[in-house]
Amino acid sequence: MSTTDSNSVAEDETDDGESVDSFRARARLWLAENMPLLPDGATNQLLAREDESGQRARRLQRLLFDGGFAGISFPVPYGGQGLSLHHQKAFTQESLPHQMPTVFNVPTLSILAPTLLDFGTEEQKVRHIPAMLSGDELWVQFLSEPSGGSDLAGLITRATRDGDVFVLNGSKIWSSGAFRSDYSLCLARTDWQVPKHRGLTMFILKIHQPGIEVRQIKMVNGTGEFCQEFFDDVPIPATDVVGEVNNGWTVASRLLFHERNATGGGSPYVSGVATAAAGQDGQPSDLLDLARETGRTADPRVRQLVAEARVNDRVQSQLVERVTTGIRTGAFPLPAGAIPSLFAATNTERHFDIGLEIAGAGAGAWIDDDADRWGETYLLRQGLSLGGGSNEMQRNIISERVLGMPREYAADRDKPFDEVRHN
Numbered sequence: 001m002s003t004t005d006s007n008s009v010a011e012d013e014t015d016d017g018e019s020v021d022s023f024r025a026r027a028r029l030w031l032a033e034n035m036p037l038l039p040d041g042a043t044n045q046l047l048a049r050e051d052e053s054g055q056r057a058r059r060l061q062r063l064l065f066d067g068g069f070a071g072i073s074f075p076v077p078y079g080g081q082g083l084s085l086h087h088q089k090a091f092t093q094e095s096l097p098h099q100m101p102t103v104f105n106v107p108t109l110s111i112l113a114p115t116l117l118d119f120g121t122e123e124q125k126v127r128h129i130p131a132m133l134s135g136d137e138l139w140v141q142f143l144s145e146p147s148g149g150s151d152l153a154g155l156i157t158r159a160t161r162d163g164d165v166f167v168l169n170g171s172k173i174w175s176s177g178a179f180r181s182d183y184s185l186c187l188a189r190t191d192w193q194v195p196k197h198r199g200l201t202m203f204i205l206k207i208h209q210p211g212i213e214v215r216q217i218k219m220v221n222g223t224g225e226f227c228q229e230f231f232d233d234v235p236i237p238a239t240d241v242v243g244e245v246n247n248g249w250t251v252a253s254r255l256l257f258h259e260r261n262a263t264g265g266g267s268p269y270v271s272g273v274a275t276a277a278a279g280q281d282g283q284p285s286d287l288l289d290l291a292r293e294t295g296r297t298a299d300p301r302v303r304q305l306v307a308e309a310r311v312n313d314r315v316q317s318q319l320v321e322r323v324t325t326g327i328r329t330g331a332f333p334l335p336a337g338a339i340p341s342l343f344a345a346t347n348t349e350r351h352f353d354i355g356l357e358i359a360g361a362g363a364g365a366w367i368d369d370d371a372d373r374w375g376e377t378y379l380l381r382q383g384l385s386l387g388g389g390s391n392e393m394q395r396n397i398i399s400e401r402v403l404g405m406p407r408e409y410a411a412d413r414d415k416p417f418d419e420v421r422h423n
């Protein structure tokens, strides 16, 4: 493992000599002069949907990079600012009124860049992390397969060694935004004669090249964000192995830790969105705005629902703070990240249920006002309860690897993978 550890983001508030207050003032001024404000009623999430190709996000990310505000907590040698979590939080708070390249947050900057920092060679880090921070490279994760995503270690896409390259064959699915991305971290099976967790390798994979077909999948809300990829004899240079050959499970486990951090709202690498890690309570005002727009602020039931959502967001914020601090200080093991991740998923579902109830019949009307947005968003309310590991899998992790309860029975444990029934 490389010596740069993404868990070592500085806590110190003045580690480059600039106080958080001075940094905040400088950031506010720079943002006002350089980053366009969000139009009335728009959010970065809504703007991202209109920017399917990601070109707008790439331009905005480049602006941040040129202005010295990309990668606040990333190490300086890889193009970051090398500042503390407190600087990142201050920047995020200041950035909220502005248009921001939020497409870069997940998975590029919050999941895949930290995984490369943890396990990449120096050459890999220098090659890719500055390119991510400057908006030149969007990344995606190639983990799930048509045969199943929860049993990630049971995947069957194969990479067979042939001299200086590995030859990739198989298929990945549910890859968010693969069509507009440049690279992926791709987990593949490199040894079939050992138990499933011990025969996997993680690769850096260039997406748009001969032998890879990317197909968009039309989703229930009309977008084509999900993709399926087909690999037909794709050569991957052996220098693009991340970590060690057949030790890909270690890399994948760390990737999933960063993913739980991102989905739980605890990532130190995210700018432009209100998260618990940024000292913001999730989405504090959108339900109140909705109650106002639908003229229901005096309705006791609506008031109760808005208050419930507010309390849930507060609890999530405190939970993130407690668990991320516990992991940083070593009081909690890394799998404890499943706790805020599970809470964020269930809270998100509740948030959209409440939105639908307040919006009422207008939510189904598909007309051009704010209420109808809630009907459409409701269709994706369970996304967080699957992406990054389903709620059931998060519960398994918490019970087995945080609370030390007995492990779930697995017929394939310790058996060579080629003796196990799969697919």
Ligand SMILES: Cc1cc2nc3c(=O)[nH]c(=O)nc-3n(C[C@H](O)[C@H](O)[C@H](O)COP(=O)(O)OP(=O)(O)OC[C@H]3O[C@@H](n4cnc5c(N)ncnc54)[C@H](O)[C@@H]3O)c2cc1C
Pocket (backbone or CB within 6 Å): 140, 141, 142, 143, 144, 145, 147, 148, 149, 150, 151, 173, 174, 175, 176, 382, 383, 384, 386, 387, 388, 389, 390, 391, 392, 393, 396, 408
């Ligand atoms: C919004 C979103 C974004 C995503 N982005 C990506 C991406 O970019 N890249 C990528 O690779 N994947 C991505 N995924 C896929 C995601 O990782 C998988 O959907 C997830 O891992 C579950 O796998 P599956 O859909 O194959 O369900 P399955 O694994 O088939 O599971 C089906 C059901 O069975 C339950 N189940 C399975 N095993 C167990 C068990 N042992 N104990 C209890 N219950 C169990 C699950 O909880 C689930 O409810 C994304 C998914 C979503 C929703």
